[in-house]
Amino acid sequence: xENRPLDMLNAARDKRVVVELxxxxxxxxxxxxxxxxxxxxxxxxxxxxxxxxxxxxxxxFIRGDxxxxxxxx
Amino acid sequence: xENRPLDMLNAARDKRVVVELxxxxxxxxxxxxxxxxxxxxxxxxxxxxxxxxxxxxxxxFIRGDxxxxxxxx
Amino acid sequence: xENRPLDMLNAARDKRVVVELxxxxxxxxxxxxxxxxxxxxxxxxxxxxxxxxxxxxxxxFIRGDxxxxxxxx
Amino acid sequence: xENRPLDMLNAARDKRVVVELxxxxxxxxxxxxxxxxxxxxxxxxxxxxxxxxxxxxxxxFIRGDxxxxxxxx
Amino acid sequence: xENRPLDMLNAARDKRVVVELxxxxxxxxxxxxxxxxxxxxxxxxxxxxxxxxxxxxxxxFIRGDxxxxxxxx
Amino acid sequence: xENRPLDMLNAARDKRVVVELxxxxxxxxxxxxxxxxxxxxxxxxxxxxxxxxxxxxxxxFIRGDxxxxxxxx
Amino acid sequence: xENRPLDMLNAARDKRVVVELxxxxxxxxxxxxxxxxxxxxxxxxxxxxxxxxxxxxxxxFIRGDxxxxxxxx
Numbered sequence: 001x002e003n004r005p006l007d008m009l010n011a012a013r014d015k016r017v018v019v020e021l022x023x024x025x026x027x028x029x030x031x032x033x034x035x036x037x038x039x040x041x042x043x044x045x046x047x048x049x050x051x052x053x054x055x056x057x058x059x060x061f062i063r064g065d066x067x068x069x070x071x072x073x
Numbered sequence: 074x075e076n077r078p079l080d081m082l083n084a085a086r087d088k089r090v091v092v093e094l095x096x097x098x099x100x101x102x103x104x105x106x107x108x109x110x111x112x113x114x115x116x117x118x119x120x121x122x123x124x125x126x127x128x129x130x131x132x133x134f135i136r137g138d139x140x141x142x143x144x145x146x
Numbered sequence: 147x148e149n150r151p152l153d154m155l156n157a158a159r160d161k162r163v164v165v166e167l168x169x170x171x172x173x174x175x176x177x178x179x180x181x182x183x184x185x186x187x188x189x190x191x192x193x194x195x196x197x198x199x200x201x202x203x204x205x206x207f208i209r210g211d212x213x214x215x216x217x218x219x
Numbered sequence: 220x221e222n223r224p225l226d227m228l229n230a231a232r233d234k235r236v237v238v239e240l241x242x243x244x245x246x247x248x249x250x251x252x253x254x255x256x257x258x259x260x261x262x263x264x265x266x267x268x269x270x271x272x273x274x275x276x277x278x279x280f281i282r283g284d285x286x287x288x289x290x291x292x
Numbered sequence: 293x294e295n296r297p298l299d300m301l302n303a304a305r306d307k308r309v310v311v312e313l314x315x316x317x318x319x320x321x322x323x324x325x326x327x328x329x330x331x332x333x334x335x336x337x338x339x340x341x342x343x344x345x346x347x348x349x350x351x352x353f354i355r356g357d358x359x360x361x362x363x364x365x
Numbered sequence: 366x367e368n369r370p371l372d373m374l375n376a377a378r379d380k381r382v383v384v385e386l387x388x389x390x391x392x393x394x395x396x397x398x399x400x401x402x403x404x405x406x407x408x409x410x411x412x413x414x415x416x417x418x419x420x421x422x423x424x425x426f427i428r429g430d431x432x433x434x435x436x437x438x
Numbered sequence: 439x440e441n442r443p444l445d446m447l448n449a450a451r452d453k454r455v456v457v458e459l460x461x462x463x464x465x466x467x468x469x470x471x472x473x474x475x476x477x478x479x480x481x482x483x484x485x486x487x488x489x490x491x492x493x494x495x496x497x498x499f500i501r502g503d504x505x506x507x508x509x510x511x
Contacts, residue, residue: 004181005180005181005187008179008205023141035078039079041078041081057144059081060143061081061143062141063111063137063142064209067209071203071204071205071207072205096241096287106223106227114227130290131291132290134228134289135288136286139288150325151332151353154325168315215319215352215358216352217337217350217351217353218351242433252368260373276436277436278373280374280435280436282429284430285433299471300471300479360461360501363496397446404443422509423510424510425508426447426507426509427506428506430503431460
């Protein structure tokens with residue numbers, strides 16, 4: 001199976017993932033792009049705070065240094 | 074579609090974007106420039122706090138390490 | 147025995163580890179991948195807060211700069 | 220127009236700019252110098268807190284990692 | 293005697309050390325490995341909070357950027 | 366006049382400067398040395414908190430990442 | 439006199455210095471080693487909090503990114 005962490009992100013491309021940030025927000029959307037800084041682009045993204053949908057965004061660029069975890073939904 | 078996060082920013086060039094910062098402020102404006110540190114320049118920019126317009130700025134340079142997300146408006 | 151810290155992570159590959167984060171959360175799961183930034187991928191992962199199971203996640207990518215310790219369970 | 224964020228700073232050279240810091244202070248002055256870390260030198264600088272003039276400084280070196288935004292006045 | 297900080301860590305290899313973290317926790321154990329980022333591996337490790345033993349861990353990887361001091365016990 | 370921020374520090378060498386830190390302390394002294402990380406050495410240095418002299422130090426090394434501004438007194 | 443900040447540390451080698459940390463602790467001891475990250479080793483070290491001796495340590499490795507100032511005692 002995969003041996004490097006980015007391989008897991010690569011396998012999640014075009015699938016829906018949950019991205020959790022240091023400010024306690026979550027963004028859920030289709031993973032379109034990422035880089036070695038873990039900068040991430042989601043499409044059809046939703047923002048959730050404490051599990052509640054707070055906002056719908058088309059596509060969103062998330063700066064890597066604000067991210068705690070990324071997990072397939 | 075795009076494969077790297079910066080491609081998404083490139084596609085947003087000259088379009089209006091929302092930039093959210095770690096201090097909870099938002100800047101909304103036309104995306105004129107960005108670099109690999111995610112330093113960003115907006116034109117016809119507005120500052121918003123809790124969704125309220127708080128200030129109009131002509132152009133503004135935003136240092137990348139203060140940014141959480143960038144999303145087309 | 148091992149001489150470099152990453153050798154210890156290598157020896158823990160495919161074993162269950164506890165990953166503790168700066169935000170006081172723990173993730174427990176099978177260590178599938180890591181890199182020099184200590185970005186980590188766990189499978190069959192559980193989130194625990196104050197020792198209580200709070201969530202089950204399939205696989206999870208954890209950004210290295212949020213990690214305090216990693217220890218075999 | 221400009222394509223890189225530093226081009227905007229270059230165009231603001233010798234003009235008055237507002238520099239906002241992470242500690243909520245503002246410095247307003249003539250932009251004399253900057254570098255890729257966004258270290259900045261202002262001349263005829265004033266410090267403002269909550270919009271109030273709090274101090275006059277001749278020239279001031281501002282370390283880049285404390286800066287949030289720079290905007291022509 | 294030693295001239296570089298890492299020489300002191302090298303001399304402490306296989307000896308018991310106290311590692312103090314930014315979150316006020318201490319880990320005490322046998323120093324098995326370290327690298328230039330001051331990532332550290334301890335064996336027969338104990339966690340202490342305010343001087344009280346709070347947990348026993350077999351071996352533990354500690355990410356360098358969370359460490360304040362390392363001192364032979 | 367100068368074009369790079371470090372030129373301003375160079376012009377201040379052997380002159381008295383105020384160095385303000387992220388922890389709200391000020392150090393005032395003669396600027397003897399600096400480097401690209403903005404690590405700084407002052408001589409005949411005084412520590413001030415809220416404008417009050419709190420301590421006299423002969424020479425002091427100040428780590429760059431704790432510095433907000435440097436200004437000739 | 440010295441021109442680079444590390445020259446000042448070099449001149450303090452084997453002399454007693456005060457090292458102040460971001461967590462408000464001080465370590466006082468004989469400076470045995472330092473590197474470009476300002477990682478430091480002290481010998482015959484004492485920890486002080488608010489000027490009170492709180493602990494005696496033989497030798498101590500202090501990670502550079504936790505240090506604010508270093509000053510000969």
